[in-house]
Every structure is written in structure tokens, then in C-alpha cells.
Amino acid sequence: MLMFVCKQGQPIRLKGFDMNHPATHAQGKPQAIARIRRQYPYNNVVMIGDGITDQEAVEATGGADIFICYGGVVERQNVASRSDWFVRSYDDLMRCLKRYKVAMVGSGAWACAAVRMVAQSTAEAAQSPASCFEPEVTMWVHEEKHSGRNLTEYINEHHENPVYLPGASLGENLIANNDLIETVRGADLIIFCAPHQFMHGICKQLAAAKVVNRGAKAISLTKGMRVRAEGPQLISQMVSRILGIDCSVLMGANIAGDIAREELSEAVIAYTSRDAGVLWQQLFQRPYFAINLLADVPGAEMCGTLKNIVAVGAGMGDGLGIGPNSKASILRQGLSEMRQFCKYISPSVRDDTFFESCGVADVIASCYGGRNRRVAEAWCQRRMAGDQLVSFDDLEKEMLNGQKLQGVLTSDEVQEILEARGWELNFPLFTTINRIIHGEVPPDMILRC
Structure with missing residues (x-):
């Protein structure tokens, strides 16, 4: 007994053999198939055999989806004629599996x-x-x-x-x-x-x-x-x-x-x-x-996108020398605005998505260890030290060794949506981060948004 994921009747992936379901008598086969279905509800079940009871296990209610007749030992024409696929060797079967x-x-x-x-x-x-x-x-x-x-x-x-x-x-x-x-x-x-x-x-x-x-x-x-x-x-x-x-x-x-x-x-x-x-x-x-x-594709994907903006904000806070309480406030507000933006764009987004690795975990990792945080911290430190000409583009080239800084571009893209739809006041952190990036307000506004 084995299982495949099938497409249009063609076996394309061997899931594996299951040796835990005895099928030594006729009634054992339908019972084994039923147990396998409960254990692997998203896979099709394939019966390989050479006898009439094997064929009947496929044709029974709730039976296997495909019957492969194996003729390597005994070839029974009446069974082979009713099979979905006929093979004479295990190698034939393996060669037909798609990789x-x-x-x-x-x-x-x-x-x-x-x-x-x-x-x-x-x-x-x-x-x-x-x-x-x-x-x-x-x-x-x-x-x-x-x-x-x-x-x-x-x-x-x-x-x-x-x-x-x-x-x-x-x-x-x-x-x-x-x-x-x-x-x-x-x-x-x-x-x-x-x-x-x-x-x-x-x-x-x-x-x-x-x-x-x-x-x-x-x-x-x-x-x-x-x-x-x-x-x-x-x-x-x-x-x-x-x-x-x-x-x-x-x-x-x-x-x-x-x-x-x-x-x-x-x-x-x-x-x-x-x-x-x-x-x-x-x-x-x-x-x-x-x-x-x-x-939840839109929820997971938007979380992965928006967290880069929050990481830029966290880096700005680090550049100001804030403590853990203040940084936690930026992360909390950022996660809240992420959820709100996702719901505005795609109301079907699930709340539990934000508790997965793509949500709060990614926010934490990016706001403490990611390159958006690191570059934003350096930018803020340079600005606070009086270098008003330093840009994120300059620091991207200087610090990232050819890699791209996603947070600034994403901030501009999201801000374009907020302005077009009149949502700016509903997203004070996102809006403040973007205004700091473009020099419209000083970096310490990150603590007053």
C-alpha cells in the first residue's frame, strides 16, 4: 500500500509506503485504506497488487483512488484489464514518477x-x-x-x-x-x-x-x-x-x-x-x-513587507539611544499599524497570522538584528551628529556590500497608498517614519507620534 499526490491520473510524487496497516485478508485492505485516508486526508491512495481482492479494494466505497496491477510474479489478464496502470517491475514504477x-x-x-x-x-x-x-x-x-x-x-x-x-x-x-x-x-x-x-x-x-x-x-x-x-x-x-x-x-x-x-x-x-x-x-x-x-497568503506577505518599515523606526530609536521601554512602544505601535493596514487592504486577513513567525516574530528579529534597523541607526546617529547631507542611499552603498535596503522604498510605497486614500492620520507611526526619512521632521519625532 502506498500513497501519491496525483494530477490527472498521473503519479507525480511518492509519499511513502505505510507498513503499519495489515492487509493479509480481503477485508483488511478496505480497512487499511480507510485508516490511511484518515491519516493522510490530502493524499490520494494507490493500491498495488495482482489479485482480484486488490482490485475490489479499489472499487469498494471509499476505496483506493488508483489501482496499479503488478505483473512481475503472476500476470492475471482479468485483473490487468481493469487496472489504471500495469507494470512488470518496481523499476518501471520508479522511472515513471515525476521529479x-x-x-x-x-x-x-x-x-x-x-x-x-x-x-x-x-x-x-x-x-x-x-x-x-x-x-x-x-x-x-x-x-x-x-x-x-x-x-x-x-x-x-x-x-x-x-x-x-x-x-x-x-x-x-x-x-x-x-x-x-x-x-x-x-x-x-x-x-x-x-x-x-x-x-x-x-x-x-x-x-x-x-x-x-x-x-x-x-x-x-x-x-x-x-x-x-x-x-x-x-x-x-x-x-x-x-x-x-x-x-x-x-x-x-x-x-x-x-x-x-x-x-x-x-x-x-x-x-x-x-x-x-x-x-x-x-x-x-x-x-x-x-x-x-x-x-493566508495576503496576511503573511503583507506582514513580511510592512515589518521593514517598523525596523527602520526601531533603528531610528536605537540611533537616538532610547531604552527598551521606548523601543517596545515602537514595536507595539508598528505591529498594530501592520495589522490595521492588512485589514484595510485585505479584510479576509486572519488575526492569528500576526502571531505566526511572519508576524510578531519577524518584527522582533528585524527590529533587533536586520539590516534595515542597522542602517537606520547609523543614519540617525549621523544626523544627530550634524551630518545633514547623509542619505539612506549613501549608507546602503557603504554598509550593505551591494545588498538592497527595502525599508525605505517600502515606506515610500506605503505612504503613497496612505496619502491617496486619506489614511495618514490612522497610521501615525508609518507616516512619521516616512517624514523623518525625507527630512520633513527631526528624528526624535519617532518618540512623539
Whole structure:
């Protein structure tokens, strides 16, 4: 007895054999199937056998979904003719199982920490003949030079990104490619982890090249949104609309360096299709990286976006030298405005989402350890010391080694929405942070908003 997730009758993923349900007599088979259904409600059940009672276990009410007739020992024509699939060997069965090809779009610190986990999972899965993943993972790298060499060449030789995640082995099964189209070509599972301001162009380029498989699935690790005249568009919505594929999101308290050191971390995968969520969970979950599944894509994604604004505010507070009580007030007000903004934009957002890793946990991690906090602290200190010309752009180049600062851009995008809809007074912290960024009010206004 084994279980697959199936699509249009074709077995695409072996879930596993279950040896805990005896089926040594005819009535044992329907009972075993019923127990398996209760234990795995989202999987289809496949019966493999060569006898009439095996066939009857499929045809009975509540029976298995697919019957594979095995003719490797005894071939019974009357049973084979009624089967969904006929095989003569176990190897035939394994060869027909689809394996997913995985591609990563992005090569910054978080992208490398994430693809490192993915490469570990696919390498381990390759040891099983029933693996559902191709062992090789491709990663698109925006080409640049490192020590006189192309960064892609260095990564492929040393299995490390020395620019954005130095010292972390990405795995020998990770292949870097500077060609976006070739990286994604033929991929079944596409992970997006590029700065959000570049995502629209990336999706348009992929759509024009027509390289995305029709049945492919995507997941976004990108934190941000696109502002349009008709309203904000989340990155997952952009991917789905432009590429025509399902897009889940992975969000949480995920500082890249901590995860690369395999420190205990967690995240949520929010999905529209639970089957897709379970598949992504298989790919990302590691002994040091726990995944919870959540049926709230807009809530999880907006939390991951808005927390960057709160982190900028927390960094400003740190630059002023405030104590823990004052900083806690900024975090509390920030989380409250995050929830309110999410509800205004998408009333279906669930309250319990804010208690997941993508909510309060991500706010805490970002406001104490993220790059938005760190740059905002330095900016505020320089301003308070009299340097009125220092800009966030300057500090991004000086401090982030080529990485992008998301909080300032996100603040501008959210402020555009607040002003367009007349919501500024309802979001005093978000509005004050944006005005401080643009020099309209002094930094200490963060304590009086």
C-alpha cells in the first residue's frame, strides 16, 4: 500500500509506503485504506497488487483512488484489464514518477541561505529512488566580479557566494547561472528571492521568453509590494498574474546569517493550494528550520513587507539611544499599524497570522538584528551628529556590500497608498517614519507620534 499526490491520473510524487496497516485478508485492505485516508486526508491512495481482492479494494466505497496491477510474479489478464496502470517491475514504477526541477531566482544573502536549505533537501532526497526532486538546483546570479573573476564561476567552483554569504557552503549540487532564462527553463518549482523593485521586470522577461512550464509552481521569498493606480499588488499576485502559475509565499523571522549557521529558525509557508504548500514544506523544512503551513497568503506577505518599515523606526530609536521601554512602544505601535493596514487592504486577513513567525516574530528579529534597523541607526546617529547631507542611499552603498535596503522604498510605497486614500492620520507611526526619512521632521519625532 502506498500513497501519491496525483494530477490527472498521473503519479507525480511518492509519499511513502505505510507498513503499519495489515492487509493479509480481503477485508483488511478496505480497512487499511480507510485508516490511511484518515491519516493522510490530502493524499490520494494507490493500491498495488495482482489479485482480484486488490482490485475490489479499489472499487469498494471509499476505496483506493488508483489501482496499479503488478505483473512481475503472476500476470492475471482479468485483473490487468481493469487496472489504471500495469507494470512488470518496481523499476518501471520508479522511472515513471515525476521529479521536480528546482530553480532559484536571486542570489543575495537570503536567497543563498534559502537555496542552501533547498540544495540540502534535494541532495538527501536523491538518495531515495522514490525522490520527488531532481538533485541539481539552479540559481540565477546577477553577474558581477569577485577577485577578478565572474561571481558565477567562483560559486560553481567553490560552492560559496563570497560576496553576500561568505563562509556558507551552498552545496555541490547548486549550479549558478547568469542567464535568467536558462536558469528557469524547464523548472517545475521556481523560487523568487530578488529585491521587490526588480520583480516586475523579471516576471515580464520570463513571460516574454515563454520558458515557464504550464504546470509549474512558484513561491516568493521577496518582501515588498508594487504600487499601482488601482491599488497595491503583492509579489505573489504579480507572479501569478504575469506567469499564470500558482504562487505561495515563505515569510518569517529569517536573518540569513543565522540560518546559514543552522541556528534554530522558523517560517510560515502561506498557500492558496494546500498540495502546493505541502510540497514546498518538503523542500524547505530542515532539522534547524521549521515550517508551519498557513492559508493566508495576503496576511503573511503583507506582514513580511510592512515589518521593514517598523525596523527602520526601531533603528531610528536605537540611533537616538532610547531604552527598551521606548523601543517596545515602537514595536507595539508598528505591529498594530501592520495589522490595521492588512485589514484595510485585505479584510479576509486572519488575526492569528500576526502571531505566526511572519508576524510578531519577524518584527522582533528585524527590529533587533536586520539590516534595515542597522542602517537606520547609523543614519540617525549621523544626523544627530550634524551630518545633514547623509542619505539612506549613501549608507546602503557603504554598509550593505551591494545588498538592497527595502525599508525605505517600502515606506515610500506605503505612504503613497496612505496619502491617496486619506489614511495618514490612522497610521501615525508609518507616516512619521516616512517624514523623518525625507527630512520633513527631526528624528526624535519617532518618540512623539
